[in-house]
Amino acid sequence: MSKEKAKKNNNKRNFIANNIYMLKLIAKISPARVAATFFDTFAVFFSRLFFNIFFLENLVDAIQGEKGFYDIVVFVAIFMGVFLLIQLYQSWYYNRYLPLSDLKITKEMNMLLYKKVLEVDISCFENKDFYDKYTVAASEASSRAITTLDNVSNIITAFISFGYLIGYMTSLDYLAPLFIIIPVTTTLITNKLINKYEHAHYLANVPFVRRIDCVNREFFLKKYSKDIRLSNVKNVLFDQYDEAVDGLYKNVDTFRRRKFASYITRTLICYPLTMQGAWAYISYKVISSETLGSGDFVVLANALINSTTMILDALNSVNESVAGSLYIDNFRDFMEYKPIIDENQKGLPVPENPVFEFKNVSFTYFGQEEPVLKDLSFTIPAHKKVALVGHNGAGKSTLIKLLMRFYDPTEGEILLNGVNIKEYDLQEYRKMFGTVFQDYQIYAFSLKENVLMDVYKPEDEERCRDAIAKSSLTEKVDSLPEKADSILLREYDENGVILSGGEFQKVAISRVFASNSKMMILDEPSSALDPIAEHEMYKTLSKTYTEGNGKSVLMISHRLSMAVSADMVILLSGGRIAEQGTHNELMALKGEYYDLFEHQARNYV
C-alpha cells in the first residue's frame, strides 16, 4: 500500500495544469468574474506604472520648458478623468460585484462538491487519508478557487508589465533592463531554495503544532473538563506541551542556519545592489550627459525602483500558485474519484414483499487482512422480525452496511427475491430501509423536518403527527413553545431547542415511522432510553411492524431481551453465524446463545 502511495505522489500533476484546471472551473461558473478580476488587476498595475513613471516624466518634461502651464494642467485633468473611471469601477467591483460573485462561486463550488460527496463510496470516509484530504478540499474549495484566479491574473498582468518595462527601459538606455532582469532572476532562483527550506521547516513543525493544538482542545473542550478536574492528567498535558515547544525551538535553530545563505543573497542582490547600483549608474549617465538634468534623474531612479518592486511583488503570486497547486491536486483527486458503487445506478424496481438471502457472503475492509464476515448464508423472510445478536466486534454493523449496499461483499452475493441486489435501482433500493443508526444525527431544522427528513409540505402533516405519536413524543412536542415547528439545536438559532438524549433518539425513531420503508433496521436503538421508555418503544415497534403493517424488521442489540419475541435470532461470533433459530430453539441448544442469555437474565429471575 505504501508503495502505491509513493507512486501516486510522484505522479502529481504539474502546477500550471492545476491552475488552469481551477481557472476553467471558475470560468464555467462565471465568465464575467474572470473578466472583471483581470480588468481590476490590470487597472491596479496600470495605476502604479502610470503614477511612478509617465506622470512624473511628463511633469518634469513640462517644467523643463517643453510645455506651457496650461497644457500641463489639461494633461493632469485628463488623467484625473481616467482615474475617476478606474476608481468608479473599483468601488463597484470591490463593494458590490465581488461579494456577490464570491458568494455565487462558493455556492456553485459547494454544489459540485456536495453532489460528489453523495457519490463517493462510504468506504472512503473510513479511510483516514482520503477523508483528511477531502475535508480540506471541501472546506477550502471556494476560497482556493478565488485565490487561484487572483494569482493567475496577477501573474499574467505582471508578465505583460515586465515585457513592457523591459522595452521601455531599453528605449532609454540599453543597459537599464539589466537592473530589472538581474533581481528577477535572482529571486526566482533563491526563492526556490528558500521555499524548500521553509517547507521543510513547516513540515518539521507539523507534529509539534498538532500536538499543541491537541493539548489546547483537551484543556478547553467541555467534554474533557470533568476528567481533567478529577485526575492529574493535566500534568501529562503540560509535559506534552513542553516537549512540543522544545521541538519548535530546535527547529528554529536548525533552519535558521540553512536558510541564511540564500536569504542574504536574495536580499542583497534585489535591494541595495540593484537599487543603489542603478542610481550610481544613472547619476553617472546624467552627469556625463549634456542634455539630462536632475529631473530626469528622479524620473529614471524612481522608475527603476518601482518597476523592480512591482515585478518582485508579482513573483509572490507565482509562489502562491505553486503552493496552491498541491491543494488543487487534492481537490481534483476527489472530484475525479471513480466510485465502486455507482450511487445513481438505475436498475430493476424493488419488489413489494422483500426476501433477502445472503449466499456465502464474506467481507474484508480495505487495507485489512482478516475478513470481518466469513462465508455467511442465511435468509430473511418477508414480514419477519429478525434479531441480530453477538459480542462487540462480531460483525453485526458490517452486515447491515452490506445489506444497505454501502459496501459490496468481497465474496458471495446478497439476493433480493432471487436477484442480486446490485441489479436494482440503487436510490430506490436504499429507500426500502427505514434505519435508526447508533450514531443517528439530529439536524438544525424544525422538528417536523427532522422527522420527515425532507422539506415540509402541508400534505405531510398527518404522516408527521402520526410518526411523532408512535414514537411517544407527542407529549414532549406539545410542551414546546412552537410545537412541532420548533427549530432543534442551537447551531444558528439562539432559540433552538435542545432535547435530552432519549428524546433525540425518539426523533430518530420517528423517522422510521414517517418513511415508507419496507424494512426497518434498528441498530441498538434503546441505548439512551430508560427502561420504561425502552419498554414502550419496543411495544410500539412490535405492534406497528409485526402485527400491524407486517413489514420486516432487523434489530441489532446487546440486550437479549428483545430477541425473545423475534421470529428468528442470528447469533454472530467472529464473523460467522454461530447459531440461528428462534429463541426457544437456541435456548434448547444450550450453546453460546444460552450462555449469553443466562448471563443477562440471571439477575432478573
Added chain:
Amino acid sequence: MKKDKVKKEKGSFKKTVNNNVYILKTIRKYSKWFIPLTALEATTHSIIIFLQHFWLLKVLIDCIQNKAPYTEILNYIVFVFVLVVIKYTIQYFYANYFKSKEAEKVYRGMRMTVYRKAVEIDIEKYDDPEFYNECVWSMNECAGQLEKTRFNIWRLFWNVTNILTTGVFIAVYNVWGLAFVALSFALNFWGNKKYNAHNYELDRELNPKYRKLDYMSRVFYLKDYVKELRLSNVRNKLSADYNETYGEISETVKKHSKWLMIWSFLTNYVFSVLLINGIYIVFLLYLAYKGEVTAGAVATLFLASRRLDDNLRGLSYTIPQFGQNSKYIEKMRTFLELTPDIVSPEKCAKIENGIGGFTLTNVSFAYPGNEQDTLKNISIDIKPGEKIAIVGHNGAGKTTLVNLLLRLYDPSEGEIIYAGNDIKNYDVEQYRSLFGVAFQDFQIFAGTVFDNIKMDVGETDTERFEEANRKSGFEEKLTSLADGGDTYLTREFGDGVELSGGEAQKLALSRIFYKDSKCIIMDEPSSALDPISEAHLNDTILNYAEGRTIIFISHRLSTTRVADRIFYMENGEIVESGSHDELMDLNGKYAYMFNLQAEEYRKGNEQS
C-alpha cells in the same frame, strides 16, 4: 440614543488603551525584549528605507545640480549601501531567530497561565454556551492574538516613523505640502469611519446567515452525516435551506453596497488621488513655473507626499486594529480574572486515611440559569464501604447528584458531609482524589496507554498497572498492541491506535483500578459492553469492592440488584430507597421498572 453611543465610544477608547497596556505588560512578563526590539526593528527599518529612497535621492539631486564630482556621489551611495546591508543582516536574525524564539516563549507563558486557569474555574462556567464560546473556547486562540499584538506594534512604529521622516522632509522643501496631506488625512479618516460603520452594519446582518451556511456545509461534508444523507431525502431540505440563505445574503449585500460604494469612491479617489495627485500637483507646477521650486524638487515632493499620504492612511487603518485586539484582550481578562466559587478553604480539614461515609442533609441544586431545581431536598446517608445504586428515569437527577458528591458543583442549599466535615472544608484536589470515577462520557486523551491509565506523569507501578488491566479486562487488548503501554492512543496526532467503544470503556475502568481509590463512582459503566463483558465487569467490581464505597448509576436494573441499597430517583427526589428485596416487596416504582425489564427475560426463560 446617539449621545449614548458617543459616550460609549469614549469609554471604549480608554478601555482600548487599558487593555493594550495590559497585554503589553503580560508579554513583558515572559519576554523583556520582545516588544521593545519589535518597535526598534520597525523604526530602524523605516529610517533605512527613508535614507535609501528619499534622502539619497535628494542628496544626489543636489550633487547633480551643483555639478559635484562623481566620487562624492559614489561616496553617498556606498554609505547607504553599507547601512542597508547591515540592516538586512540584522533583520534576518530578528525575523528568523529572535522573533520565532521569543514568540514561542511568550506563547508558552501565556498558554500555561490560561491552561492553569481553565483547570481551576468552576465547571458551571462550561454550562452557559454563550459564556463558554466567548470566554473559554476562544482562549485557544490566545497565541494568535499575541502575534496580532506584535504586528500592530510593528505597524504603529513603522507608520509613525515614516510619517515623521517624510513629513520633516516635505516641510523642509515646501510647507504647503503638509497642509494638503493633512487635509487628505482628515477627510480620509472621516470617510473611513463612515465606510466602516456601514461595513459593520453589513457584517452584523450577515454573520448569523453565514453561520447558517457554514452549518449546511458541515452537514454535507462531515462523515457523521454521510449515511443518513444517502438513505433519506434530507438533502432536499438542506439544499432548500442553502438556497434560501444564499438569497438572503445576496439581498443584504445589495442593500448595503450602495453606501459602501459611495464612501469607498470618496476616500480612494476624491480625498486622495484627486487631492494629492491632482490639485496638489497643479499647485506645485504653478510654483515651478513661477521658478520657486526646481523640477527635481517637484518630483521628489510628489513622491514624498504620496508616501506620506499612504502612511497616514495606513495609520488610520492601524489604529482601529488596536480596538479590535482590545475586544479579545477583554475576553482574556474576563477569563483570567474569573474567581472560582469552588475553592479550597484557607485552613483545610485533614482527610483521614481509611474510608469515611457521606451524609447529605437537605441538599437542593439548580443549574445556573435554570429556575427549576434539578435536585430537591435530598437527605441521605452513605456508610463507609456501602454499595449504592442510583436508578431512575432519564433526567431524574442521578448524574447531578454524583457531580455534587465530587464537588464539581456546590449545592444551592443544604450540605454534604464526608467523614465528619463539610466537603467544602477539604482541599479540593485532595478531596477529589479520593474518588475513582468512570463517567458515561469519559474521554481518551491523546497520549500513551500508560498516560491514559495513570492519568498523571511519573513512574508506572508495573504490578499495579498489570493488575488493573487484568481486572478491567483491558489486558487482552493491551497484549495485542505492539508497543504495549507505550502505544499512542487516538489519531489526534501521529498514527495512534483508535480503541473501540467497549475497549475504551475497559480502559476507563483500568484507570479506577490503578488509582485504587476509596470511593468508586460509575455512571452507566457497562452501556457499551456486550453481555459477557458486562457480567465479567459486575463480578470484578463486586470482588474489588471489598472495603470500598461504590456508587453506581445504571439503567440496567440487573446490574444494580447486587447493591446494598438502591435509591430510586424521580424529578430530583429520592422516592424509594432500600435493598432490592425491600423495594420489590414495596411493590412501588422500582418494582414496576424492574419487572418491565425482567418481563422479556422471564418470558424467554419460561418459553425455554
